Amino acid sequence: MQSPPAIAHYENFPVASFLCPAHLRVPIAAIYHFARTADDLADEGDALPAQRLADLAAYRADLQAACTASPDFSPRWTPVFAHLQWAIQAHALPHPLLHDLLDAFVQDVEKTRDRAGYRDEAELWDYCRRSANPVGRLLLHLYGVTDAASLAQSDAICTALQLINFWQDPSVDLPRGRLYFPSDLCARFGVHPDALWAREQNQSATQLIAACASTARAEMLKGTELVHAVPGRAGWELRLVVQGGLRILDKIEALNFATLQTRPTLKWWDFPVMLWRAVWM
Numbered sequence: 001m002q003s004p005p006a007i008a009h010y011e012n013f014p015v016a017s018f019l020c021p022a023h024l025r026v027p028i029a030a031i032y033h034f035a036r037t038a039d040d041l042a043d044e045g046d047a048l049p050a051q052r053l054a055d056l057a058a059y060r061a062d063l064q065a066a067c068t069a070s071p072d073f074s075p076r077w078t079p080v081f082a083h084l085q086w087a088i089q090a091h092a093l094p095h096p097l098l099h100d101l102l103d104a105f106v107q108d109v110e111k112t113r114d115r116a117g118y119r120d121e122a123e124l125w126d127y128c129r130r131s132a133n134p135v136g137r138l139l140l141h142l143y144g145v146t147d148a149a150s151l152a153q154s155d156a157i158c159t160a161l162q163l164i165n166f167w168q169d170p171s172v173d174l175p176r177g178r179l180y181f182p183s184d185l186c187a188r189f190g191v192h193p194d195a196l197w198a199r200e201q202n203q204s205a206t207q208l209i210a211a212c213a214s215t216a217r218a219e220m221l222k223g224t225e226l227v228h229a230v231p232g233r234a235g236w237e238l239r240l241v242v243q244g245g246l247r248i249l250d251k252i253e254a255l256n257f258a259t260l261q262t263r264p265t266l267k268w269w270d271f272p273v274m275l276w277r278a279v280w281m
Helices: 022-043 049-067 075-091 095-114 121-131 133-143 148-168 170-176 183-188 193-197 203-222 224-228 232-254 270-279
Strands: none
Touching (some): 022 095, 095 133, 121 148, 148 203, 148 224, 183 193, 203 224, 203 232, 224 232, 232 270
């Protein structure tokens, strides 16, 4: 097969770091640039929802061309799909996982447009199944890890990482029209959606965020055995990814779950803690 096209700046993708096997850095970077570009179409800039949805539809048409070995890409995204098409052909990437990512981006645009939330945890987790889990499954595919137990553990880690991001970011997401707290949980803790939109950090909201964070931690812990199934340096990178998510949960708890007003972030001194914990997984 022809050598893969060069990918500029793929070193910026943390998953394609020096811990990643060298022969997989190009396909992993291709997957990243595909997902990153789609995410930018859905989320960045000041385009109206109708334009975002039109762009994502055109982007999906290019994905379909890449999946069918057609060279007919839009000039706007030719570099993205030339790289992705090579990765699809060289590594037999599962097409539905790539389409799932686009489905999730479209859903985000529509819910933000409508200022809509999620009915219940089941609906939110279905979103995670399409927005986060495909990335883990695509990476496992590249690593040759395909057993059912490992796929389930990967899904647990990826869903947990997505949930952790939600509970880390409401101070950023809510002003942008994104509400990820499920309605059934809000009702259980007596939190009205209007109070969330206003970012009122009262006791009920704190209890809601604490419960959500606890669920995310439990889901992450369900997947931790996967670090022993992923071979070589990539397994060590996965350990750090898991510990990074758990460390963010520690930061959320240290804030007394007041993330409606403050976004916790990792500092340089958190990384030695993460590395130490990674060694003992």
